[in-house]
Amino acid sequence: MTSAAKIASTPFRLIATVLAAALLAGATRAEERAPHSGLEGREYVARMTGVFNGVRVDYEARLEETLITNDDDAPAARFYSTAYLAQSGPDRRVRPVIFIWNGGPSVAAVPLHMTGFGPKRLAPRRLGADAPVRLIDNERTLLDVADLVFVDPAETGFSRILPGGSRDYFYSAQGDAESVAQFIRKWLDAHDRSHSPVFVMGSSYGSIRAAIVAGAMAEAGAPLDGVILLSQGVNLVETTQRRHNLVGYASNLSQLAAVGWFHGLTARPDTTVHDVVDEAYAFAMSDYLVAIAKGRAIPKAEREAIARRLEALTGLAAGEYLTRDLLVNKTDFRRNLLKEKGLVLAANDARDAYREDAPPSGEGSERIEMKALKTHLTSLFGATFPLDAYRFQAPETASWDYGGSSTLDGKPVAPGAVRSVFSDFDWTGELEKAFAANPSFRVFIATGVYDLLTTTGPARMLASNVHFPGDRVESAEYEGGHDFYADEAVFPRLAEDLRSFVNAESAAR
Incomplete structure (x- = not known):
């Protein structure tokens, strides 16, 4: 059970550090990008109490803004995050912190927040889009062992690119990850958490972001302690069925x-x-x-x-x-396995099937997750939020720049630059940087066995990568689909596995 104790709204502290960023480019006018979300200059704080894994935790919920800057130290983007921070127990300044985001590219952290690891969880998972929202206490989540920060990258959620930022930069694998790494460093500084073990968790494309963030943090002299890859795509290039x-x-x-x-x-x-x-x-x-x-x-x-x-x-x-x-290939398999029944398997969870002339749109799941978020934030902070400005997905991401090196030397080129035919999308190399920078850095890889988007075989290949220290990589497979964390039958085991992973890493620090 979770209860609220106090609600407050105060001005933000905007903290700036330097991040290498491209200058504003292209014909897009800044005012056409609608850099306002309606929350500028405000933060929301609530004091709560909950029981997680049998442990009573007094915690603070915070919806707040962090300013991302360009290489001239000028504002480039406003990022918004929702954090749950324990107020009870040992010294909070050394408590583990997990930064969490979804994939896309690029979507807000709503799915992992409302159907995964937030203190309130949407239940049951499979509801129609027009069904009433029902939230339950998420007693299995990880707040007993770590603070949780749900991050909405640029142009998702309430986060917006500002006139001093370039969409080309934020809409690139490298720029997107560098901006998230800058967010993490600023958040840790703002909350006096420089001594905390730091983990990141990314799902689907978010796993690629997590790998690049790990490399960027290592290069910045602030290496992570661990990375959690859900439905990973880090070695996507090697395992795509071209x-x-x-x-x-x-x-x-x-x-x-x-x-x-x-x-x-x-x-x-x-x-x-x-x-x-x-x-x-x-x-x-x-x-x-x-x-x-x-x-x-x-x-x-x-x-x-x-x-x-x-x-x-x-x-x-x-x-x-x-x-x-x-x-x-997986598409042929989906279309032919149940062909005699006139059914096609769903790509994100092949336990489900549909008539070929009536494919699911995915809008139902998105709509109910957004309804759950609105219910949760309103209940949590006692305020009305401009959720019509909240973006589940960033607009116009078809031109997303996935990066890649320009030559065989493995060096990345600037976002938008022409790639060589020898381009190498070496996202596993970013994890190698993290392993080298921190002798206790570890990786946890989790996959759903019925997911036909990101699959167990590539995850096993990544876990056994010859350039990774084998004793610092864990891998687990769950009886679910792409969003296996949202499955009520799967989440207890997943949560326990991650609890053990975080505890082991923190103890080794």
Whole structure:
């Protein structure tokens, strides 16, 4: 149970430090970018009490603004965050802090806030968009071991780019992450938390942001203590199923096996989904990868044997594999596994299926999460917020610059610059910087086994990266989809795993 004790609204303290940023460019006029969200110059504070993991915690909830500056120390963006900070227990100045954001690019932290780790949680998860919002106390969240800061990057939530900022910069993988790293440094300074263990948590594209933030913090001399990657995409380039990327087909096969098993198409009722994933991954990275690497040179008998094995593992007919030269991508799999029933599997959670002529829009989930946020903030702070100005997703992100090096030397180029054909999207290299900068830095990788967007195979490849110290990487797989943290059956185990991760890292500090 959570109760409110005091509500206050006061002017902000705006704190500035230097961040390398591009100058305002292009024909977009500053006033057309609507840099105002209606909260300028205000902060909201509430004192609360809750019980988390059986521990009573007095905590402070804060919705506040942080000013992001450009290389001339001029205002470039206003960032808004919602933080939950313990007021009871040992010295709060050394308590762990977890900075949390979602993906996109680029969306606000609403999903992880309202269906994941906030002190109030939307329940049940699967409600229609027009259903009334019901919030429950999130007794499993991590407030007993760490303070939580939910971050809305530029142009999401109430956060806005200012006339001194460049959209090209903030709409780039490098600039986006550098601005978030600057936010973290300023937040820690403003709250006297320079001695706290610092973690970041990112979901989906937010995992890429988390990796680059880790590298940026290491280069700034303020290395992180840990990174939590949910539905990770850090090694996305290596594992994307481009037509000729054979590793991408092999690394994703175990996910197809999990989905086929769930839908009862593999006739293996006595096994668990985790057993199925293990078996399929072992086959994929050995016999299957060797077979598809042979191309047209593969003998007919071997080709047909591999197709039969694929059918046994995934439930998709051997003929489908033979028609596609043993290379069935995730989209083909979604469209064909339940084709005889006239159904297509959902990409973000393949336990669900829909008629091809009636695909889900995703708007229902977004609308109810926004309704939950409005209910929560209004109840928490006793104020009316201009939520019509709150953006679930940043506008016009189709031109997002994912970065990449200009040459083989691995050096990033400026946002918007032309890339070489040899561009290397070395986001795993950013984590290497963090490992090198802090001998106790650790990574936790979490994946849903029914997610056909970000999958278990690539996560396993990342965890076993030869450039990472193996004893400082943890990996876990959960029976859920892309947003597995929102699954009521999954969250207790996830929360306990993360609680152990944070406690172990903090103890080693």
